[in-house]
Amino acid sequence: MSLRLFAAIAIPDEISDALVQLQRDLPGAAWRPREAFHLTLSFFGEIDEPVARDLDEEIAGIVAGPFQMRLASVGSFGGRQPTAVWAGVDAPPVLKAIAAGCERAARRVGLKPDGRAYTPHVTLAYCEGTTDVDVARYHERFSEFRSDRFWVDHFALFSSRPTKRTRAYVEEAVYPLTGLPEP
Secondary structure: EEOOOOOEOOOOHHHHHHHHOOOOOOOOOOOOHHHOOEEEEEEEEEEHHHHHHHHEEEEEEOOOOOOEEEHHHEEEEEEOOOOOEEEEOOOOOOHHHHHHHHHHHHHHHHOOOOOOOOOOOEEEEEOOOOOOHHHHHHHHHHHEEEEEOEEEOEEEEEEEOOOOEEEEEEEEHHHEEOOOOOO
């Protein structure tokens, strides 16, 4: 059996409340349910269970301290043919260091690197038939968005499992951030 896995930081409920307020006024947007809000650190794809166990052991070796972050502004992927809109991230460098650690762990167990530059974000919607003009208006409307700061003291390995309408994310392993906290 294989699992579709990714490492991510779950978004706290109070921050999810703020994100839900951004989910409006964009034609063609398929808004993500609040339980799907997360900040991906690394996407690993379909992995056989033995490799998943090895990946878990490698990720468990990542050492970092807890840190504060906030979500800030909005952005999109897809350029002239938008595919997604998202909330951006204002976080210290340790966030990218943890993401890089996840990528190194993946390579050590034989997985191919993602290859794309890491852009930390929380997906708000996938777009179908949304124009770049629609997205530009959306960006303008919500460009000043800033969530409250929140503490991140762990991240997790999630599986993505199909459901009738979407995908369910299941927390498979938790990795506490037990190093020295970020200043």
